[in-house]
Amino acid sequence: MSGTIIAEEKVREKYRASVDVSMVSGIIIAEEKVRMEYRASVHVRLVSGIIIAEEKVRMEYRASVYVRLVSGIIIAEEKVRMEYRASVYVSMMSGTIMSEEKVREYRASVYVSMMSVPTLPMKMLERSTGQV
Secondary structure, rough: OOOOOOEEEEEEEEEEEEEEEEEEOOEEEEEEEEEEEEEEEEEEEEEOEEEEEEEEEEEEEOOEEEEEEEEEEEEEEEEEEOOEEEEEEEEEEEEEEEEEEEEOOOOOOEEEEEOOOOOOOOOHHHHHHHHO
């Protein structure tokens, strides 16, 4: 992934389900995210041959916390929605810290993520993942 910018377009099919497709270093990844209820959602993602089950629980209208399993590593991520149409979250995939800015619209959103460049202070990394 090293230094690759990934553009992802996410189209919400209806209020309770969304499908998005992303391309990671030449591999197209189809992601289907189904919201089970207003406060929780579960989606499964295929990343380079590995199926990742993610459960996302919305704690309140403007913040959510979810735990993700990426190639055997459990990652706790805290996602804070900055406003109704934008959110910023940081994730760690198999040792790589990613800073991602996700911009929302009512029916579609486009966001660009850059993988491989460490962007978090160690203090925040400890808080997000529980380890350094």
